[in-house]
Amino acid sequence: MYWRLIGVAGFGGLTVPRLAALAALAALCACTDRASIGPPVVAGVDAGDAELAAFLRERVDDAVANAQSGALRGRLAMAYDANGFDEAAITSYWQAAALEPDEFLWPYLRALLLAHQGDYERAIEDLGRASGIDGDYAPVWLWRGTWLLDLGRTSGAADAFRRARELAPDESTRVAADAGLARALLAQGGAQDAHRLLSRLAQSAPHPVVLRLLANADRALGRQTDLPSVETEAVALEWADPRRARLDDFVRGFDARLRQAEGLLSRGDAEAALDVLEPLRKRRPGDRTLLNNLAIAYAATGKPATAMETLQEGLRLHDDYYLFHFNAAVAYEERGDTRTALMHLDRALSLQPAFSPAHERKVLVLIEQQRHDDALAAVEAAVAEGAQTASMMYRAGVVEGSRGRWSNAIGHFRQAVSLAPRLARGHLALGRSLAEAGRHDEARGALDDAERLGAASADIASARRRLEALRASESS
Numbered sequence: 001m002y003w004r005l006i007g008v009a010g011f012g013g014l015t016v017p018r019l020a021a022l023a024a025l026a027a028l029c030a031c032t033d034r035a036s037i038g039p040p041v042v043a044g045v046d047a048g049d050a051e052l053a054a055f056l057r058e059r060v061d062d063a064v065a066n067a068q069s070g071a072l073r074g075r076l077a078m079a080y081d082a083n084g085f086d087e088a089a090i091t092s093y094w095q096a097a098a099l100e101p102d103e104f105l106w107p108y109l110r111a112l113l114l115a116h117q118g119d120y121e122r123a124i125e126d127l128g129r130a131s132g133i134d135g136d137y138a139p140v141w142l143w144r145g146t147w148l149l150d151l152g153r154t155s156g157a158a159d160a161f162r163r164a165r166e167l168a169p170d171e172s173t174r175v176a177a178d179a180g181l182a183r184a185l186l187a188q189g190g191a192q193d194a195h196r197l198l199s200r201l202a203q204s205a206p207h208p209v210v211l212r213l214l215a216n217a218d219r220a221l222g223r224q225t226d227l228p229s230v231e232t233e234a235v236a237l238e239w240a241d242p243r244r245a246r247l248d249d250f251v252r253g254f255d256a257r258l259r260q261a262e263g264l265l266s267r268g269d270a271e272a273a274l275d276v277l278e279p280l281r282k283r284r285p286g287d288r289t290l291l292n293n294l295a296i297a298y299a300a301t302g303k304p305a306t307a308m309e310t311l312q313e314g315l316r317l318h319d320d321y322y323l324f325h326f327n328a329a330v331a332y333e334e335r336g337d338t339r340t341a342l343m344h345l346d347r348a349l350s351l352q353p354a355f356s357p358a359h360e361r362k363v364l365v366l367i368e369q370q371r372h373d374d375a376l377a378a379v380e381a382a383v384a385e386g387a388q389t390a391s392m393m394y395r396a397g398v399v400e401g402s403r404g405r406w407s408n409a410i411g412h413f414r415q416a417v418s419l420a421p422r423l424a425r426g427h428l429a430l431g432r433s434l435a436e437a438g439r440h441d442e443a444r445g446a447l448d449d450a451e452r453l454g455a456a457s458a459d460i461a462s463a464r465r466r467l468e469a470l471r472a473s474e475s476s
Contacts, residue, residue: 037095040064040076043088052083052253070100075250078109082250084259086113097129104133105243108140112244120147138167138177139241145180149187158184169240175205176239182213191220209237215454238267254283261293270300288318295327307331322351326358338365349381356387363392372399379412390420397429406437417449424453428463435467438474443467 040063047053059076066072077092093110100106111126124147131140145160161181168174178201185194195217202210251260257276264273274297280290291314298307308331314324329344342365348358359382366375379396382388397412413430417423431446444467451460 037098039067040073040095041080041088041091043080043085044083047253049253049255052256055079055252056083068099070096070098070103070106073099074103074106077106078247078250079252081109081113082247083252083256086117089113102133104130104137105246107133108137108243109247111143115143115147120151123147124151136167137243138164138169138173139239139244141167142173142176142180142239145177145184149180149183152187154184154187158188171205172237172239175201175207175210176237179207179210179213179237182217186213186216186220191217195221207237212454219452219454254280254287258290258293261297265293265296265300268300270297273297274301286317288314288321288324291317292321292323292327295331299331304331304334320351322348322355322358325351326355326361329358329361333361333365338369341365354385354387356382356389356392359385359387360389360392363395367395367399372403375399388415388419390416390423390426393419394423394426394429397426397433401429401433401436404436406433409433410437410439422453424450424455427453428455428459432463432466435463435470438470440467440471 040060042060044056045053045060047056056079059072059079063069063072063076073092074096077089077096080086080089080092090110090113093106093113096103097106097110107126108130111123111130114120114126115123124144127140127144127147131137131144134140141160141164145157145164148154148157148160158181161177161184164177165174165181168177178197182194182198182201185191185197195214198210198214198217202214248260251257257280261273261276261280264270264276273293277290277294277297280287281294284290291310295307295310295314298304298310308328311324311328311331314321315328318324325344325348329341329348332338332344333341342362345358345362345365348355349362352358359378363375363378363382366372366378376396376399379388379392382392393412393416397409397416400406400409400412410430410433413426413433416426417430420426427446427450431443431450434440434443434446447460447463447467450463451457
């Protein structure tokens with residue numbers, strides 16, 4: 001895995017008739033006359049990036065020259081939103097909605113920004129206004145259901161996901177709506193209905209989120225499951241949102257475009273990221289963040305030679321940038337040159353001693369080379385820096401267990417599950433190690449935890465047979 005730095009980037013009912021929503025907004029405008037809406041918000045016009053500053057100044061000038069235009073105030077809000085000026089965008093969206101109360105975009109995009117800040121109550125209120133203007137836009141209901149679930153309002157969430165399912169224009173929306181409904185049903189205690197829904201969904205869309213929910217439904221019904229354990233950091237479900245995507249047209253400046261490309265990389269769209277990144281190289285050919293992201297995008301699009309060339313250029317210009325060394329290590333490891341990979345990992349750690357991915361990669365490379373003592377020493381170094389991860393401690397436990405050093409293995413596995421309490425394989429390995437150490441009651445509890453978290457039934461059964469055999473041998 002290559003690494004990059006991420007850039008700085010109440011309506012109670014389910015539906016609100018269009019006329020009622022417009023009346024509500026009209027009432028807002030009646031008690032807040034246009035003069036009291038205030039002048040356009042000014043932000044970013046002195047930004048260091050000349051392109052961005054000029055673009056924002058144009059949007060401000062347009063809004064000032066046509067102070068009663070909701071459309072121009074809304075375009076100003078979108079310019080702020082797309083370029084990271086969140087507070088200016090939130091205020092400008094409110095102004096735009098007051099000036100143009102029948103436009104869907106202004107309350108909708110404001111809702112998304114408010115939710116990004118964690119203000120779900122106000123976000124849901126704005127979604128209500130948006131759905132009153134256009135209640136047939138499915139993403140409105142997906143967001144509503146998601147935020148209501150986060151607030152613990154499972155009944156309203158279930159209704160919202162059902163509405164999204166009815167309106168779904170594409171597969172991504174349908175899958176997200178069904179998965180959201182299943183989450184709501186599970187939270188309401190409707191495991192049987194959730195299981196039926198997820199069983200069908202898993203056949204057509206075996207997304208990690210869907211499989212994790214299906215395993216949860218199995219356990220809620222008291223069934224054993226052989227579904228694979230899905231790590232909690234598994235990629236989230238996403239859905240098409242073409243109206244939100246209009247913000248892309250308002251991105252300006254080097255930094256904002258770089259953030260846009262990073263977002264595309266995060267969503268797995270490396271080809272689109274390259275379309276954004278390659279023109280930026282002409283503007284700042286030596287920018288280290290740009291070069292690092294370019295290398296990642298080239299690797300993700302099947303161009304390893306170009307990725308390596310880009311990394312080497314980055315190393316020539318910025319030998320003190322730890323991410324270049326880390327990503328070079330990944331590239332050399334993929335070529336089978338583990339010696340050079342380890343050299344770059346050590347250099348990355350000398351520059352950034354607490355960088356967990358480099359520690360973890362080093363441990364993995366050393367284990368694969370059967371250099372177990374060196375791997376355990378690398379784990380100790382990570383712990384000393386506070387950079388240990390659950391998977392690293394799990395691997396250290398496996399190494400110690402393979403040597404029959406059960407006390408050390410138990411310690412490592414305990415650290416693994418303390419760092420990742422839902423790591424089923426960690427609880428399973430802990431149970432096996434406790435059994436071998438003769439701590440049978442503790443072993444039984446760890447295996448119960450592993451089963452509850454979705455470890456494979458065959459693995460649980462095997463571990464319990466071994467536990468019973470050990471108990472029997474000690475009793476005889």
